Amino acid sequence: MSSESFDDFQTELVKDFLLESAEGLETFDQDLLAIEKGEFDPTLLNQVFRVVHTIKGTAGCLGFSRIESIAHTGENVLSLMRDGELQSSPSIADALLKLSDALRAMLEVIETSGSDETAGDYSELKDVLDAIKNGELSVEATTIDLEASDQIETQEIESGEPSADPNSGWGFFEDEGEASQSAVEQSAPAESIQEDVGDSAWGLFEEEEVAVVEKRVHEQERKDRPAPNPPAAGKAESIANATVRVDVELLDSLMNMVGELVLSRNQLLQLGYQRTVSPSEVSAISQRFNQVTTDLQQGIMKTRMQQIGTVWGKYPRIVRDLAADLGKRVELETFGADTELDRTIIEAIKDPLTHIIRNAVDHGIERPEVRKAAGKSESAQLLMRAFHEAGQVNIEIVDDGAGIDGNRICGKAIEKGLIDVEEAARLSNREKINLIFLPGFSTAEKLSNVSGRGVGMDVVKTNIEKIGGSVEIHSVCGEGTTLRIKIPLTLAIVAALVVKSGSQRFAIPQVNLVELVRIKSEDMKEAIEMVYDAPVFRLRGKLLPLVFLDKFLKLPAEERAMRSSVSIAVLRADGQDYGLVVDVVSDTEEIVVKPLGKQLSHMPIYAGATIMGDGSVAIILDAVGIASQSGVLSKAQKAMDSRSDGSEDLQDFGQKTSLILFSLPGWENLAMPLDAAERLEEFAPEVINKSGGVESVQYRGGIMQLLRLGDLLGTETSFEDSLREQVIVYKCADRYLGLVVGENRDIVEQTLHLENIGSRAFIKGSAVINGQTTDLVDVDAVLERAGLKETF
Numbered sequence: 001m002s003s004e005s006f007d008d009f010q011t012e013l014v015k016d017f018l019l020e021s022a023e024g025l026e027t028f029d030q031d032l033l034a035i036e037k038g039e040f041d042p043t044l045l046n047q048v049f050r051v052v053h054t055i056k057g058t059a060g061c062l063g064f065s066r067i068e069s070i071a072h073t074g075e076n077v078l079s080l081m082r083d084g085e086l087q088s089s090p091s092i093a094d095a096l097l098k099l100s101d102a103l104r105a106m107l108e109v110i111e112t113s114g115s116d117e118t119a120g121d122y123s124e125l126k127d128v129l130d131a132i133k134n135g136e137l138s139v140e141a142t143t144i145d146l147e148a149s150d151q152i153e154t155q156e157i158e159s160g161e162p163s164a165d166p167n168s169g170w171g172f173f174e175d176e177g178e179a180s181q182s183a184v185e186q187s188a189p190a191e192s193i194q195e196d197v198g199d200s201a202w203g204l205f206e207e208e209e210v211a212v213v214e215k216r217v218h219e220q221e222r223k224d225r226p227a228p229n230p231p232a233a234g235k236a237e238s239i240a241n242a243t244v245r246v247d248v249e250l251l252d253s254l255m256n257m258v259g260e261l262v263l264s265r266n267q268l269l270q271l272g273y274q275r276t277v278s279p280s281e282v283s284a285i286s287q288r289f290n291q292v293t294t295d296l297q298q299g300i301m302k303t304r305m306q307q308i309g310t311v312w313g314k315y316p317r318i319v320r321d322l323a324a325d326l327g328k329r330v331e332l333e334t335f336g337a338d339t340e341l342d343r344t345i346i347e348a349i350k351d352p353l354t355h356i357i358r359n360a361v362d363h364g365i366e367r368p369e370v371r372k373a374a375g376k377s378e379s380a381q382l383l384m385r386a387f388h389e390a391g392q393v394n395i396e397i398v399d400d401g402a403g404i405d406g407n408r409i410c411g412k413a414i415e416k417g418l419i420d421v422e423e424a425a426r427l428s429n430r431e432k433i434n435l436i437f438l439p440g441f442s443t444a445e446k447l448s449n450v451s452g453r454g455v456g457m458d459v460v461k462t463n464i465e466k467i468g469g470s471v472e473i474h475s476v477c478g479e480g481t482t483l484r485i486k487i488p489l490t491l492a493i494v495a496a497l498v499v500k501s502g503s504q505r506f507a508i509p510q511v512n513l514v515e516l517v518r519i520k521s522e523d524m525k526e527a528i529e530m531v532y533d534a535p536v537f538r539l540r541g542k543l544l545p546l547v548f549l550d551k552f553l554k555l556p557a558e559e560r561a562m563r564s565s566v567s568i569a570v571l572r573a574d575g576q577d578y579g580l581v582v583d584v585v586s587d588t589e590e591i592v593v594k595p596l597g598k599q600l601s602h603m604p605i606y607a608g609a610t611i612m613g614d615g616s617v618a619i620i621l622d623a624v625g626i627a628s629q630s631g632v633l634s635k636a637q638k639a640m641d642s643r644s645d646g647s648e649d650l651q652d653f654g655q656k657t658s659l660i661l662f663s664l665p666g667w668e669n670l671a672m673p674l675d676a677a678e679r680l681e682e683f684a685p686e687v688i689n690k691s692g693g694v695e696s697v698q699y700r701g702g703i704m705q706l707l708r709l710g711d712l713l714g715t716e717t718s719f720e721d722s723l724r725e726q727v728i729v730y731k732c733a734d735r736y737l738g739l740v741v742g743e744n745r746d747i748v749e750q751t752l753h754l755e756n757i758g759s760r761a762f763i764k765g766s767a768v769i770n771g772q773t774t775d776l777v778d779v780d781a782v783l784e785r786a787g788l789k790e791t792f
Contacts, residue, residue, distance in 0.1 A: 677728050
């Protein structure tokens with residue numbers, strides 16, 4: 001093997017070593033914390049031992065003697081624990097977790113410099129581990145300070161204020177992944193490795209002597225050969241973050257889809273050689289192309305999907321260390337770790353979530369004696385939950401701590417000059433709490449038992465909004481705080497509403513869209529009012545502030561008098577709704593998001609661009625950016641009545657339900673919740689297909705089954721009865737189901753108080769809505785009757 005080939009081979013081995021070691025250390029921390037909690041399982045101890053053993057052996061083979069030495073010291077302690085000669089304790093766990101920190105720091109040094117010679121001095125840690133192994137040091141006295149020896153830089157949210165404890169949470173837990181079989185074993189044939197390195201199987205040593213021999217052989221070879229080129233320093237992302245694991249079955253499925261695509265291409269080429277081509281042939285091939293490309297698109301997107309648990313794995317360690325430093329007791333529970341997100345989103349939410357968790361422990365949760373005096377358990381509960389809802393991922397962080405005092409937050413904001421006294425007097429309690437998201441806001445006493453939350457929360461909010469998400473916070477003083485994050489599944493391909501203003505087309509991400517309202521042109525003057533020089537539209541008794549897109553962007557406006565109607569796209573930004581007035585609403589499409597050039601990238605009102613089906617370019621609007629730049633929400637605040645306390649806000653938080661009101665023959669007033677619905681659609685009778693008693697329609701590149709609510713309720717309805725069919729679309733597991741309802745009268749949002757006025761199939765109960773007794777349809781029962789409950 002030539003010198004150059006050996007260098008390339010060596011570099012690949014180092015990359016595989018760094019990747020596998022990073023993944024192993026993630027599981028090392030999690031398993032060690034489980035053992036510390038008393039979840040003793042020999043399998044866990046074996047896994048922890050195997051991680052350190054593999055790092056030690058592989059590091060020795062590759063000539064990283066310093067990592068090999070400290071890993072060997074930790075391996076000795078774990079060996080005693082595995083053999084039952086040493087019992088786990090918090091102090092031993094502290095030492096082993098510091099070992100994990102040290103190994104992770106040394107691996108980062110190798111990644112940037114190609115050697116572990118410049119890593120910090122961990123002799124104190126080695127002495128402590130040796131003393132534990134020899135029984136020479138009490139396990140209650142194993143306090144180790146690694147601050148002086150850690151040479152890596154901690155990474156925090158930019159412009160955020162540093163935490164009280166620099167060693168907790170931020171800098172040491174950036175790798176992700178799950179334990180795996182040796183990635184290096186698959187990087188080259190066994191014969192090749194044996195030829196250059198020996199009979200070691202390099203990293204799974206059974207005897208220490210073998211590792212020593214291989215280390216000496218390798219060191220001798222290094223003297224005779226030039227060192228391999230190290231990875232470039234200051235890389236944007238580590239090796240562990242530059243890879244993603246993909247299920248082999250998914251890859252096989254993608255290969256099959258590519259095969260189908262090649263067949264469709266060949267059929268299309270054959271048509272090009274024919275003198276006459278019938279429209280039916282072209283239609284058949286185009287439908288086949290559409291189906292294959294849609295399946296391929298979904299398959300490719302799945303390769304980028306990762307479980308959010310890859311991020312959550314580091315939080316138990318952060319909570320444990322920070323709680324111990326602050327003298328607090330915190331129990332962290334996580335639910336929904338298998339919820340999947342695009343890899344880009346996963347990377348984007350790492351730092352914001354870490355900052356939120358640290359704030360919850362540092363500032364939101366009280367010390368045990370304070371909790372006990374307040375009649376609470378001395379051990380606080382911190383809950384993280386993730387789940388899919390309406391095409392988005394919802395993440396909730398809930399604590400039962402001191403909560404946030406809105407009045408105190410408001411006072412601090414006035415003191416810092418962020419708002420004036422007149423503005424403060426108009427704020428509700430929820431709006432006072434939201435002041436923690438203002439840039440530059442912080443509290444004087446960081447460890448206040450009353451509130452104190454808000455350090456760097458403006459940066460958290462900004463980073464979440466950059467990926468099309470939103471942040472809501474709800475707190476009851478003395479009871480706890482709930483912070484809710486809503487983020488899209490992916491940023492690469494998104495569903496968007498295409499609109500036209502003037503002569504320009506724009507795309508609005510559907511994740512920001514609440515509803516569409518159409519106003520006849522002759523009713524514009526009466527429908528739109530001016531309050532404090534700001535245009536508003538009264539929508540179901542509430543004032544909706546408006547932004548005229550053509551005026552805001554200074555576009556040449558077309559004469560609206562020539563149009564029969566204009567449309568208002570109701571958008572949500574910062575938890576508040578406003579209306580974007582456009583000339584024409586075209587349709588919804590799945591668009592590919594392209595980044596803007598440097599000429600427009602600095603403009604917050606634009607989120608990107610996309611290429612439409614006709615080849616033209618459409619700008620993607622940023623709902624939050626438009627609201628901020630136009631000042632529409634701050635202007636609308638002047639038109640709202642102020643309330644001195646937020647009791648009403650607290651009562652309504654999360655309890656209002658969006659409902660569609662409609663009627664069917666024999667059922668005058670029906671309502672159906674829209675929380676789980678994907679969209680509301682209308683279909684002309686001629687596009688509905690009927691085969692074998694099953695109705696369907698082509699929808700978004702696939703076939704959507706239609707289910708008639710009237711049939712289930714014993715009412716005869718058919719699509720010939722109306723010009724357009726009103727359909728509520730549900731989506732789950734990449735499938736759509738359309739529920740055909742009757743005449744759509746209105747959409748309302750209110751708190752439900754259901755009463756049972758008689759047992760009726762598919763009816764959940766009755767409530768008074770808009771002064772009328774209305775029956776609420778049981779969506780779960782309807783789907784179960786259709787045999788689709790398990791799917792949807």
